[in-house]
Amino acid sequence: MAWPFALPAAPAALVQAADRSDRRDETLTKGRPTDVESLADAVVVKNENVFFVAQRDGNVPLQNEHGLGLYYHDCRYVNGYELTLAGQQPAHLSASAAQGAVGIFTLTNPRIERPDGAIVDKEEIGITWRRLVDSEIPALRDRLVFRNFTLRAIEFSITLTIRSAFEDLFAVRGLLPKRFGTLHPPSWEGERLRLSYDGKDGVVRALTVHYMQTPERRHGTTAEFLVRMGPRGRHQLDLALVIEESQDGLARRRKPDPADLAALEADLERETQAWMRDVTDVSSNGSSLDQLMERSFRGLRVLRSHLKDETYFAAGVPWFVTLFGRDSLITAWQMLAYHPGVAEQTLRLLAQYQGTQDDPWRDEQPGKILHELRVGEMANIGVIPHTPFYGTVDATPLFLMLIAEHAAWTGSLRLFDALRTHVERALAWMDRYGDRHGEGYLAYVSRAKERLINKGWKDSGDAIVNADGSLAQPPIALVEVQGYAYAAKLGIAGLLERDGDPERAERVRREARRLRERFNRDFWMEDRGCYALALQADGRPAAVISSNPGQALWTGIADTDKAERTIGRLMAEDMFSGWGVRTLSSEERAYNPIGYHLGTVWPHDNSIIAAGCRRYGRDGDALRIFHGLFDAAFHFRTHQLPEVFCGFGRAEYEIPINYPVACHPQAWASGAMPFLLTTLLGLAPDGFGKRLRIVRPLLPDFLDRLELRKLRVGQAAVDLHFQRGAQGVHVDVVKLDGELDVQVEKGS
Known part of the structure; x- marks a missing residue:
């Protein structure tokens, strides 16, 4: 996502607007991520920082408010x-769009x-519309192939109309x-055909449409072609x-050669296969779990993006194809057992953007980790x-x-040693800036005058509510x-101790223990048998x-206790829909x-809740959550879990109901x-x-055996075989490269 040139200073009038205390902060987050039409059936094609979102017929409508189109660097280059x-x-x-960077539309x-x-x-007539996102140029490469299925000659006209308003993503939303x-x-x-826009930021953005054959007619942004095919004939249009982006408007990309499309597609497939080979392999003898896991890994491959030579998972298409602190961190955590390298690169990247000053406009404070970066x-x-926002x-x-x-x-x-300074600054932020209650709780306040802006993962303006x-x-402590x-404090204390600083480690541990004591006193609701959503x-x-x-x-x-x-409260009927745990009780x-x-x-919320169930020995409830999401996944297109779906109960509805503008693919949903x-397999690494x-290894009820291959712990790699038996799940080490002691704890 690096810019090939330095960005100009912001115009004075806009800088003044940015400094005003009455900025409409409600534009930063809303009850819905967008006001545009549903994207539930959209097809997404993405390669690095370029992505294309289309209807299932391949078209992007020329009219209506929608989020479809071709995007790059937070700009929609094609809106029709x-x-x-x-x-x-x-x-x-x-x-x-199973290949991620290639979409195939059959018409x-x-x-x-x-x-x-x-x-x-x-x-x-058969029409195959093949679309490939080329991140190197960058470009959308299209090939239209028409086939005559009759025994007579056919002739007809086609038109292609392409439009762009070069809207910023926030305008699209x-x-x-x-x-x-x-x-x-x-x-x-x-x-x-050339379309262009002179941005207020001094950047000239342009879209050049290269037709590989000369149109019969041209009018506005429409090109018309005559298609002639003999009996059983074929016609191709590339x-x-x-x-294009530049500061002088002179940059012109080379005309792409249609002959290299096959090679490009082969390269993309090789890259995808390399990614899949590098991920810990899950095999359950051809069960439907294999299919869901492959879809998850391929979805994450699509969301893999690069910035400053580091790899991270972008949060989701189309609204959040960027570095997100919370989302990118949680997704990297979800993938630690499968591809630990992304976690390291994500951490290094976020450390580079760690807050250094107190800037109310960006909500920046020294030591704070960013929320969202836009360009x-x-x-x-x-x-x-x-730039970024914190x-x-x-x-x-x-x-x-x-x-x-x-x-x-x-x-x-x-x-840890490489990021030690960043760790200390993050700890200092938690103690100095995060404590808004004066009780050692991490809390936030809104700086907006017009409405409350929430800063946890439930960040919509109406998410944090009272019983009435x-x-x-605010201040709100979630x-x-x-x-x-x-x-965080317990984990860092352990690393401090290993790094030869036991006194500092013990101080941080004491802080964690005191927090735990206060938490169980102040957040517990005895009459409701559950912890409160927040303290306010x-x-x-x-x-x-x-x-x-x-x-x-x-x-x-x-x-x-x-x-x-x-857990019992979360799994009650008003909370557990049959597909998963709702964000809020149906009785509220x-x-x-x-x-x-x-x-x-x-x-993603449910995957974390299941981990909480397992931590406290409620294995059956973790399995219920797994089965609910597993069943739900098969009702969504390509068997890919979306960012979010509606909370209607399974007893009333035979299928889970789409949330209309949910991102898909979405990072932490793909990692769920x-x-x-x-979580079910009970993997607890101790690399040191x-x-x-x-x-207490578990297998889903429909599965008797499963294998993990190339699971990495420390410097070792291990292949494991899980087999259901009369005494529970038995685990065998099939292959071991390196030194690793595998211990199975059955529990009581």
Whole structure:
């Protein structure tokens, strides 16, 4: 995502606007991620930082408010792209983007009546529309292949219309005005169409459409071609939509050669296979679990992105294809057992952006880990604070948690030592800036005058509520964030001790122990048998039943008796929909099964809750969560869990209901099934001790055996075989490279 040139300073008027205390902070996050139409059926094609989102017929509508199109660097370069046959829309047959960077759309013709009276009956023509995202140029490479399935010659016209308004992503989402710069009229040069925009940030953005054959006619942004095919004939049309960015408007990309498409596609498939080979292999003898795991890993391959020579998982397509502190950290954690290298690179990258000053506009403070980074026009001119934006309370403790867990898997202090200064600054932020209650709790306040902005993972404006349905009042200390803080301090204390600083380690441990004691006193709701969603102003609890306490259990902060009662409450009918644990109880006044955080089901949330169940010995409940999400996945397209789905109960609805604008693929949703499997298998690494503990291993009810191959702990790699038997799940070491003691703990 690196810019090939230095960005100009923001115009003075916009800098002044950015400094105003009455900025409309509600544009940073909303009850929904966008105001545009549903994307539930969209097809996503992505390669690194370039991605294309289309309807299932391959088209991007020329009208209406939608989020479809071609994106790069937080700008939508194409907001309309339609194919017509003799003025009519082709009929959709199938669409697939299983390869990630390649989409294949299969179409056929409607009934065509030519001006000369000739008729082409419907379904006599086959159309394959192959789209490849080329991140090197960058460009969208299209190949249209028409096939005549009749025994007579066929002739008809086709048109391709392409439009662009060069909107910033925040404008596409309907959160801010459409445009700040100057949009130029389209121009034609032979078979080349050029669209361009002079951004207010001094960047000229352009899209050049290269047609590999000269159009019969050109009008506006429409190219018309005549297709002639003999009996059983074939016709091919290639084009490339090339993205250009410069500060002088002179940059022109080379005309892509259609002959290299096959080689490009082969290279992309080799890269995908290399990624799959590098991931710990899961094999369950061809069961449906294999399919779900492969879809998860391929989804994460699509979301893999690069910035400053480091790899991370972008949060989700289309709205969050960028570095997100919380999302990228949790996804890296979910993948530690499968691909630990991404965690290290994510941590190094986030450390580079760690806060250094107190900047209210960006919510930056020394030691704080970023929330979201943007590189589009609105960020560059200071209309939005995402350069980066630090408006999160949980990314900093999650950063520390991941450092400690990564060390447990790798058995190395190398990363900890490299980031030691960043670790100390993060700890200092938690103690100095995070404590808004004066009770040692990590809490946040809103700096917005017009509405409350939430800074936990439930970051929509109406997410943190009281029992009467009103909004909680800041400062707000979320229940799960206290768990993160506790686990972060315990984990870092262990690394400090290993690194030869036992006194500092003990001080940090004492802080964690004191936090745990206060937490179990102040957050517990005895009358409701569960922890409160949050503490708010004056220490009053937001006394609703929510999924958040389940994430606190994951960290181990809860007393055992309270944890068991909390799990029982989370798995009650008003919370467990049959597909997963709802974000808010259906008995609460604020419950809304279609509300972004007010009753929906989030796969990543459930994967963490299941880990909390396992920590406190509630194995059956962890299995229920696994089975609910497993069953749900098969009802979604390509069997890929979305970011979120509606909270309607399984007893009322035979299928889980789509949330209309959910991201897919989405990083921590793609990581949910892999993390759930790690949790069920009971993998507990001790890389420093060259040991792998397997604690109370479980297999899903439909599975009798499973193998993990190339599981890395420390410097060793191990293949494990799990087999269901009369005495539970038996584990065998099939192959071991390196030194590793595998210990199976069956439990009572």
